[in-house]
Amino acid sequence: MxxxxxxxxxxxxxxxxLYIQWQKDYNQPVITETTAVENNAFVDTSVVDDVPATTTVVDDVPQPLNNNINNSDVPGMIEKTADTQVIAKVETPLLKLEFSAKGAALVYAELKAYPLKKKEAQHVVLMDYRDNHFKIDAGLVTQDIKFTHNDIYQTATPSVKVENEVTEIKFIHRKAAGTVVKTYVIDPQSYAIKVTQTLTNQSSENWNVSEYQQLMRNDPWAGVDPSFTDAGRYSFKGVGYFDAENGYETQDFDDLQDEITKKNLGPDSWVAMVQHYFFAAVIPTTDQSQMIAKYRAGSVHPYLAQIITNNKQVSAGATENFESTWYVGPKLQKQLPAIAKGLDLTVDYGIFTAISxxxxxxxxxxxxxxxxxxxxxxxxxxxxxxxxxxxxxxxxxxxxxxxxxxxxxxxxxxxxxxxxxxxxxxxxxxxxxxxxxxxxxxxxxxxxxxxxxxxxxxxxxxxxxxxxxxxxxxxxxxxxxxxxxxxxxxxxxxxxxxxxxxxxxxxxxxxxxxxxxxxxxxxxxxxxxxxxxxxxxxxxxxxxxxxxxxxxxxxxxxxxx
Known part of the structure; x- marks a missing residue:
């Protein structure tokens, strides 16, 4: 040469x-809100916004009906009342996970196969409610009653070691009108977690129910000037979302501070919080969903990415399952397409993707x-x-x-x-x-x-x-x-x-x-x-x-x- x-x-x-760095530091684009198309398949947005995505420092979800129902009569249940308290710890060959009483949310994920530094015992911690305030939670909402991420759950399995066989971890919350059981299916050889919310309608009314799932976190990179040798200096950090029709789109953390983004998604949809090498995603099973990404100033979890699925009717006295998948782990390009279509696009090569x-x-x-x-x-x-x-x-x-x-x-x-x-x-x-x-x-x-x-x-x-x-x-x-x-x-x-x-x-x-x-x-x-x-x-x-x-x-x- x-x-x-x-x-x-x-x-x-x-x-x-230098151009990339200039774009990052000075060229902040104005994000325009994508207005959600009128669609009767979704729960009324006034109800949805009131539940999973508040703009105040403290979540302002209305108190569920009969919130003081005593669950202590459930055999084998561990009684917990503090909503910040961890009530279940799960360990696999790949992961260490922790779930909270509040919402049965996933609040901690440690990646055991990825040392923080070469030849050191400390591992990469992708999610930590004590540090990056990163969590994934979910709920179910109707026009009349809400089973939200603020409800307190219980479990009979506070500590689980998953070594060889796929294992289920269950959490339960009861109201007078109905009961929700959240089941997490943990595969010892996978970073994907199957999630099922099982709702039993104990009322005399039929319910039109939507499932919502959301990722919430802070921005630990804000105000930190990485060194020139930092491999993640130019890597994307923010919200990514996908559906089969529109492909993969992103909003970095700075973009989210400008304006709320709402968008209807079609089949094969998912939403993720992405960072260098690793990410967390929620993947619903329905063909229609609505994505909301926003910034909530002053919140412990200011960055929110939420996906709300279309309605499913739960008749009086009936039980229905709401299924999805959560992914918490590395951007393994060979494995990700098998979990969800387009999930490997979180490995963002930018304009050189066609060559990279x-x-x-x-x-x-x-x-x-x-x-x-x-x-x-x-x-x-x-x-x-x-x-x-x-x-x-x-x-x-x-x-x-x-x-x-x-x-x-x-x-x-x-x-x-x-x-x-x-x-x-x-x-x-x-x-x-x-x-x-x-x-x-x-x-x-x-x-x-x-x-x-x-x-x-x-x-x-x-x-x-x-x-x-x-x-x-x-x-x-x-x-x-x-x-x-x-x-x-x-x-x-x-x-x-x-x-x-x-x-x-x-x-x-x-x-x-x-x-x-x-x-x-x-x-x-x-x-x-x-x-x-x-x-x-x-x-x-x-x-x-x-x-x-x-x-x-x-x-x-x-x-x-």
Whole structure:
């Protein structure tokens, strides 16, 4: 790769990163509310808004009917009254979960397979009511009676270890008019939790019932300036929602402060709270739902994402189930599509998705054979190099011919040193006479720029590569090289490439700057993820080898025998 082209790619990449940061810091878009379409399938919005999504500091849900009913006669029930109190703890090989008395909400989720830092005992905690005030809860509402997330539930299983078999955890809340049993089905090998709200109508009236589910949290990243080496610096953080018709849409936390967003969703809908590498989502089973995302200033859980399903009739004396799925875990691209359509879109590669997804697919296939993400990156780099081999060959042939013309260009430069316009005319005439295209190397570079940036997003967003080891000193490809060996290898390759590259018409000051550039860029690369620098270094070495062979071959063609 021409050293000037290397710098061009890097500068364009840095410009792209600066543009992202500028958009993040200064270009806050105005969010317009999407008005919900009139639809009799939904509970009246005045009722819904009063229940799951209040705008005051304290939830202002009306007190349920007969809230003081005594549940202590339920055999085996653990009596709890404090609504902030955890009444059940569940542990699987993958998760540690905690559920509260208030609403039987999921208020704590620890991901046991993901250390917070490499080789440390502390794990990633995605949800914590004591820290990020992140929880998922659900309720059922009718025109006359509400079973809300503020109701106090009880359970007979305060501590459960789920090891080999799928296990059900049940919570119960009773009113005079009816009873709700919330059942969580925990699979020891999955981050997906099946949720069923079973409503028994003990009244003499038929009910039209809607289920609502909601994610609520604060923004722990607000006011925190991440370091340049933070892999999640540019990753999306906010609300994502999806349906089969409209696809995936997002609202970051800053957007939510501007205006409420409401939208009707069709089949295969879901809503999620997304952050770097991990997310939580609620996935209803109905074909119609309404999504509401909003910011509630002053609330402990200011950011709310809510999904409300269409009505289901529960006749007097009858029992009905309301089923959904909650996902709490990493963005595992291979597993997510099986849980819900479009769920893998939470791995947000932005405008380079069309390139990044195939790159990751190939990377994952290679990993399936070699079992090491570092070697997978090396082999992917080789494949990309082979894909562009012919284009690179044309580029290096053009450069080699320009290199051979260098002495003649130097003579022209000396002859027309006082007339730059004449010098440029004579130099272009020489190129034309010798059939050398000085722009011959541009096309390969223009093609490789989006590939390079797309791979950057793959390495940034793919949790599969988080803390992935390579060899020896490289034990985490998502962090910078701790001993700067890869940046040094890259610097050496760039310097050697520079010596092979022609510099027609360059003045002494430009030449000095070009000689300094490999060192400058290698210092910059020292702060990039080692996985990305690994790709760049391998590509630089392969490009150097290809350029060296082609240059020597071209030079030998005109050498007298």
């Amino acid at each position: 021409n050293n000037k082209n290397v710098y061009l790619i890097t500068l364009m990449f840095l410009g792209f990163m 997804k195939p790159l990751f697919w190939v990377l994952e296939k290679i990993h399936g054979y070699v079992g090491n993400w570092g070697w997978s990156i090396v082999l992917l780099t080789v494949l990309i190099k082979l894909l562009f081999f012919k284009l690179s060959e044309a580029q290096y042939k053009s450069m080699a011919r320009m290199r051979k013309l260098q002495p003649r260009i130097t003579v022209l430069k000396e002859r027309y040193k006082d007339d730059k316009q004449k010098f440029n005319q004579e130099m272009m005439g020489l190129y034309q006479k010798e059939k050398v295209n000085p722009l011959g190397g541009c096309l390969p570079i223009l093609i490789q720029i989006p590939v390079f940036i797309a791979l950057y997003w793959v390495l940034l967003e793919s949790v599969e590569l988080r803390q992935a080891p390579f060899i020896l000193w490289l034990q985490d490809l998502s962090t910078p090289d701790p001993y700067y060996i890869l940046p040094a290898i890259n610097a050496a390759a760039m310097i050697m490439t520079q010596r092979l590259s022609p510099t027609p018409g360059m003045d002494p000051m430009q030449a000095k700057i070009m000689k300094f550039m490999p060192v400058a860029f290698s210092v910059m690369f020292a702060f990039f993820q080692s996985g990305l620098v690994l790709y760049w270094a391998v590509n630089s070495v392969l490009s150097l080898a290809q350029q060296y062979v082609i240059t020597k071959r071209i030079e030998a063609q005109d050498t007298p025998s």
